[in-house]
Amino acid sequence: MDVYRRYDVDLVVDGTPCAAWLYRPTGGGAYPIVVMAHGLGGQRVFGLEPFAEGFAAAGYAVLLFDYRYFGGSGGQPRQLVDIRRQLDDWRAAIALARVLPDVDADRIALWGTSLSGGHVQVLAAHDRRIGAVIAQVPFVDGLVSAASTPPRQGARLIAAGMRDVIGTRLGRAPHRIRLFGPAGGTAVMSGPGVEEAIRTMMPPGQWDETVPARLVPQLARYRPGRCAGDVTCPMLYLIGDHDDITSPTAAARVARRAPDAELIHYPINHFDIYTDRWRDTAIADQRDFLDRNLPLRYR
DSSP states (O other): OOSEEEEEEEEEETTEEEEEEEEEESSOSOEEEEEEEOSTTOOTTTTTHHHHHHHHHTTOEEEEEOOTTSTTOOOSSTTOOOHHHHHHHHHHHHHHHHHSTTEEEEEEEEEEETHHHHHHHHHHHHOTTOOEEEEESOOOOHHHHHHTSOHHHHHHHHHHHHHHHHHHHTTOOOOEEEEEESTTSSEEEESTTHHHHHHHHSOSSOOOOEEETTHHHHHHHOOGGGGGGGOOSOEEEEEETTOSSSOHHHHHHHHHHSTTEEEEEESOOTTGGGSHHHHHHHHHHHHHHHHHHSOOSOO
């Protein structure tokens, strides 16, 4: 007998649908629910299904969604990363989770990875009903990330970002840049092995590997880790000690400021946590955290 079933559901944010999957346990009771979304430029199908399935198999309901402009969701221009709108998408997902049948509205966990690992800290700081937060290889400080970018590459990214911002105001089509690429290029995420690692997360098929460049100045200004001290619910930070995409030093510093935080270090880089070995380890650690902080009332 299946212990959970997956359903297609839609959120609607400002008139635009966001596609989501709801994993619902097949037993009875009011379940805790894990609300999930991907990081920078990611979609549900880019390596998040095993995490959702791991939580659902343990008896948790799960709501896993795509942001507007990505994947199965609506919105134009495609692949637009807009931090304010992504936070609005999260709020809509949390609101939906609270009214779902057989879900305990006061036992909601937020799960974020990379950029969304920053989002979940911002959201929990402003919503005291959130029961727990998991921040996996989290983005915590755009200034730190900008400072670690080689100067010439940083200058090219800033120029591309401003070109897109100005062009948008003039009614032009988005100026796009690569989401990922080799070290030194004009891509948002770059470095040795980055492109290969991301491609292993993508299912077979043709995928748009570009994003409107206006996200560059947004990322530089975004400092979600500053909200950690205002999060009162339990938080779990999972940090890759060799992460060259999001700073492990900055993430550990933020975790120490949080009132009720646990910190787990892995000897990995940013993308290793999505691979079989480390993903299974991370899921086990996350399930243990959830079992202790949002225990199931019906087994």
